Amino acid sequence: MKFTLNCSLIFSKGLEGVDIQGLLRESSAVLAKGAPRGEGARIARSELKDNRLDLMITSGRYARPHDAVFRLKNFLSEKLGRKYRVGIREIRADRYRIEFDVEREPKKKISMPFAKRIEFDGKRCVLELQNLDHEFLRGNYVDRMINLINEKIEKQHYEGKGEHWELIWQSKPKEPVWNKDPSREMERRGWIMHRGRGQWIFGPVVTKIMRTMEDIVVEKLLNPLNFDEVIIPKAVTWDVWKRSGHAKNLYGEIYYLCPPRSRDPGFWEEVTDIYKITGEIPEKLIKEKIRGPIGGMCYAQCPPFWPYLEGKTIADESLPIKIFDRSGTSMRYESGGIHGIERVDEFHRVEIVWIGYPDQVKKLHGEIVEHYRKIFNEILDLEWRMAWVTPWFMAQEGLTGFDEKKEVGTIDFEAYLPYKGSREESEWLEFQNASNNGDKYPKGFNVKSQGREQLHSGCTGIGLERWIVAFLAQKGLDPENWPSGFRKRLGELPPEIKFL
Ligand code: ATP
Numbered sequence: 109m110k111f112t113l114n115c116s117l118i119f120s121k122g123l124e125g126v127d128i129q130g131l132l133r134e135s136s137a138v139l140a141k142g143a144p145r146g147e148g149a150r151i152a153r154s155e156l157k158d159n160r161l162d163l164m165i166t167s168g169r170y171a172r173p174h175d176a177v178f179r180l181k182n183f184l185s186e187k188l189g190r191k192y193r194v195g196i197r198e199i200r201a202d203r204y205r206i207e208f209d210v211e212r213e214p215k216k217k218i219s220m221p222f223a224k225r226i227e228f229d230g231k232r233c234v235l236e237l238q239n240l241d242h243e244f245l246r247g248n249y250v251d252r253m254i255n256l257i258n259e260k261i262e263k264q265h266y267e268g269k270g271e272h273w274e275l276i277w278q279s280k281p282k283e284p285v286w287n288k289d290p291s292r293e294m295e296r297r298g299w300i301m302h303r304g305r306g307q308w309i310f311g312p313v314v315t316k317i318m319r320t321m322e323d324i325v326v327e328k329l330l331n332p333l334n335f336d337e338v339i340i341p342k343a344v345t346w347d348v349w350k351r352s353g354h355a356k357n358l359y360g361e362i363y364y365l366c367p368p369r370s371r372d373p374g375f376w377e378e379v380t381d382i383y384k385i386t387g388e389i390p391e392k393l394i395k396e397k398i399r400g401p402i403g404g405m406c407y408a409q410c411p412p413f414w415p416y417l418e419g420k421t422i423a424d425e426s427l428p429i430k431i432f433d434r435s436g437t438s439m440r441y442e443s444g445g446i447h448g449i450e451r452v453d454e455f456h457r458v459e460i461v462w463i464g465y466p467d468q469v470k471k472l473h474g475e476i477v478e479h480y481r482k483i484f485n486e487i488l489d490l491e492w493r494m495a496w497v498t499p500w501f502m503a504q505e506g507l508t509g510f511d512e513k514k515e516v517g518t519i520d521f522e523a524y525l526p527y528k529g530s531r532e533e534s535e536w537l538e539f540q541n542a543s544n545n546g547d548k549y550p551k552g553f554n555v556k557s558q559g560r561e562q563l564h565s566g567c568t569g570i571g572l573e574r575w576i577v578a579f580l581a582q583k584g585l586d587p588e589n590w591p592s593g594f595r596k597r598l599g600e601l602p603p604e605i606k607f608l
């Protein structure tokens with residue numbers, strides 16, 4: 109690594125009579141501190157012009173110039189302040205050149221905000237930045253940019269491969285009752301109705317089916333394992349996603365949350381007037397009257413629970429914490445991906461979260477999977493499978509290494525959809541997952557244990573629309589063909605609403 113920073117220190121007044129070269133020589137020990145001998149930052153050039161000291165600071169891997177310049181600032185402030193009553197008013201950098209080796213060769217061009225130039229020669233990268241202020245240098249942006257370059261290259265190598273997928277278990281094939289698309293059939297019968305984009309109204313029949321599935325989750329999983337219900341907010345502010353890590357990649361799927369600039373009716377009078385006259389919503393005008401997004405609608409259910417624990421130490425007697433939420437919908441902008449009720453913009457999910465010491469979390473993960481297995485085999489009688497997957501975000505968080513032990517990571521539950529084609533060739537539906545998230549959340553939200561050991565956590569999201577699709581795609585719409593364990597819990601279906 110080779111860092112070259114051209115920067116200037118601006119003093120509160122001219123430095124007449126100060127032996128600046130002497131001071132700079134004296135500062136070399138401070139600049140090199142912590143680095144192996146001869147490898148710390150050093151001042152390669154310096155020139156004093158009135159109250160401005162222009163410097164060229166270079167370094168290898170250690171004591172990088174953007175740190176060194178602040179060490180120098182402190183050093184000079186002390187020396188000059190006391191004796192000459194001169195302060196340092198400002199630090200700015202005209203140019204910062206960083207030459208370093210990336211982990212892998214990029215496959216294509218990389219864009220990078222703040223970079224004036226970014227060039228590669230094999231694994232050698234030259235990054236050039238210009239006109240940097242105090243905040244940029246101080247905030248470690250440079251280190252983050254180097255990490256981001258490596259991350260982007262890594263992503264290029266990942267592209268197309270999707271996630272790492274490894275089969276863990278598969279049920280026996282089950283003879284499906286039919287091979288139709290249940291969404292289409294339910295729509296035809298008026299059980300469900302498409303509204304807006306990716307949003308459905310569930311009529312009484314399908315609602316009863318969904319609630320029965322929820323009841324099964326409560327009876328067969330949540331009660332036996334002693335999970336308690338909580339209510340988690342569904343409007344999520346940025347602070348949550350910053351801590352959960354979602355702020356690193358969600359943007360294309362968020363439904364944004366924009367509060368009004370004022371609730372004063374007078375402020376909105378023009379909007380209401382225009383609507384009353386034209387019958388149209390004046391969207392452009394509304395846009396001027398709302399604030400920028402303060403966050404978005406619930407994407408994953410568990411992150412907005414974590415502020416409840418943030419900064420706290422959890423008593424051992426409360427561990428493992430076992431909670432679940434079913435208090436509202438999740439929303440994702442799925443764009444073109446919408447299909448039937450299995451991929452919708454607004455969906456219903458039961459989210460189950462557990463937090464404890466690593467063995468507690470691992471043990472619960474296993475128990476939950478076993479309870480699911482019973483539900484899918486004995487009550488829903490599904491043809492399904494489990495796969496160990498490593499999602500991209502985990503790879504990004506640098507957690508992939510853990511997954512060799514199959515402890516931290518995600519199990520996807522997938523169901524065969526006969527209407528999509530053969531078992532071998534068609535895409536199965538991920539109808540839920542169960543993750544051991546390791547220390548990601550406790551660390552992100554600074555949640556501590558009473559003991560020395562780092563807390564871990566896990567979560568599993570039961571996508572109810574997807575359960576319905578998996579079940580009905582295999583079992584058809586006629587309760588006669590449904591497994592008895594399910595029918596027993598369902599009771600009678602309510603009558604369909606007839607349309608003339
Ligand atoms: P997919 O790959 O199908 O988009 P995902 O990986 O984005 O799913 P997760 O973020 O793991 O899904 O969400 C957990 C669960 O939430 C899924 O297993 C599924 O049951 C449900 N889910 C996610 N997105 C949707 C959606 N658009 N419509 C209905 N259910 C969904």
Ligand code: ZN
Pocket residue numbers: 408409410411459567568569
């Ligand atoms: Zn979760």
Ligand code: MG
Pocket residue numbers: none
């Ligand atoms: Mg998705």
